Amino acid sequence: MSIKIKTAEDIAGLRIAGRKASELLDYLTPFVKPGVTTGELDKLAHDYTVNVQKAIPACLGYCPPGMTPYPATTCISVNHVVCHGIPGEKKLKAGDIVNIDVTSIVDGYHGDTSRMFIVGKPTIAGQRLVDIAFGTMWAGIDAVRPGGTFNDIGKACQAYADKHGVSVVRDYGGHGIGKGFHEEPHVHHFPINHPTPVFEPGMVFTIEPMVNAGRYHTSMMKDGWTVVTKDRSLSAQWEHMVLVTETGYDILTVSAGTPEPPEFVTGWKKPSFE
Numbered sequence: 001m002s003i004k005i006k007t008a009e010d011i012a013g014l015r016i017a018g019r020k021a022s023e024l025l026d027y028l029t030p031f032v033k034p035g036v037t038t039g040e041l042d043k044l045a046h047d048y049t050v051n052v053q054k055a056i057p058a059c060l061g062y063c064p065p066g067m068t069p070y071p072a073t074t075c076i077s078v079n080h081v082v083c084h085g086i087p088g089e090k091k092l093k094a095g096d097i098v099n100i101d102v103t104s105i106v107d108g109y110h111g112d113t114s115r116m117f118i119v120g121k122p123t124i125a126g127q128r129l130v131d132i133a134f135g136t137m138w139a140g141i142d143a144v145r146p147g148g149t150f151n152d153i154g155k156a157c158q159a160y161a162d163k164h165g166v167s168v169v170r171d172y173g174g175h176g177i178g179k180g181f182h183e184e185p186h187v188h189h190f191p192i193n194h195p196t197p198v199f200e201p202g203m204v205f206t207i208e209p210m211v212n213a214g215r216y217h218t219s220m221m222k223d224g225w226t227v228v229t230k231d232r233s234l235s236a237q238w239e240h241m242v243l244v245t246e247t248g249y250d251i252l253t254v255s256a257g258t259p260e261p262p263e264f265v266t267g268w269k270k271p272s273f274e
């Protein structure tokens with residue numbers, strides 16, 4: 001029971017893996033259009049990861065205790081799907097809101113990131129939820145500083161979500177990450193009532209809040225992976241890997257296509273990729 005403090009070598013490896021995962025999302029972006037199937041997007045992701053990036057798709061065959069092996073490279077979660085949507089025959093249509101979550105292993109280190117995409121012309125409700133989910137993730141990220149605690153992430157995410165009238169999913173959270181895919185700690189995106197660990201420089205974890213337009217409750221589909229909102233309301237999620245530094249934090253899942261943070265963020269600036 002302990003959170004690993006990463007070495008400089010670990011951090012360098014995680015930064016490369018995080019960048020590759022982010023570059024995979026950059027690569028997929030122009031293919032997210034009306035008519036494409038989620039299975040076709042997954043095949044593109046698989047082939048790019050393996051053949052171009054020479055990386056390992058971490059989700060493919062991933063099998064936590066008591067689960068069946070995950071059958072794809074990506075998780076693609078459309079509209080009321082909260083997370084872990086299995087790619088397949090489903091065709092995307094204009095107005096859909098889509099999370100693509102990718103995890104790649106590069107030289108033994110995991111890079112895990114996700115973004116939202118809107119297919120064709122956005123709906124008002126879809127655009128709004130996607131934007132609020134982005135703000136919720138960044139509110140959580142911008143609360144990270146050495147000496148603070150993990151509960152600061154939950155408080156910041158929940159406050160942002162409350163302010164914008166959406167709910168925060170409680171059944172799934174972020175996680176430590178390194179040579180392991182899901183390391184300690186579990187990162188709650190809502191405040192909890194027992195003590196949480198103190199942030200220390202060298203900790204690396206994901207922040208990946210799922211927010212719902214309706215209530216926070218989720219249900220599991222019969223396939224054993226696909227998580228949906230219980231009330232079938234829209235759900236959205238973004239994910240970054242965060243490193244605690246001596247003075248604040250850094251983002252490890254960055255590439256040219258990474259969206260700029262919202263204006264309220266004070267702790268991070270996107271580097272240039274010229």
Ligand code: MF3
Binds near residue numbers: 059075103225239
């Ligand atoms: N990438 C997801 C996360 O953010 C985990 C997906 S596990 C899978 O933690 F097996 F569903 F792919």
Ligand code: CO
Binds near residue numbers: 174175208239
């Ligand atoms: Co993750």
Ligand code: CO
Binds near residue numbers: 101103112113114
């Ligand atoms: Co992920």
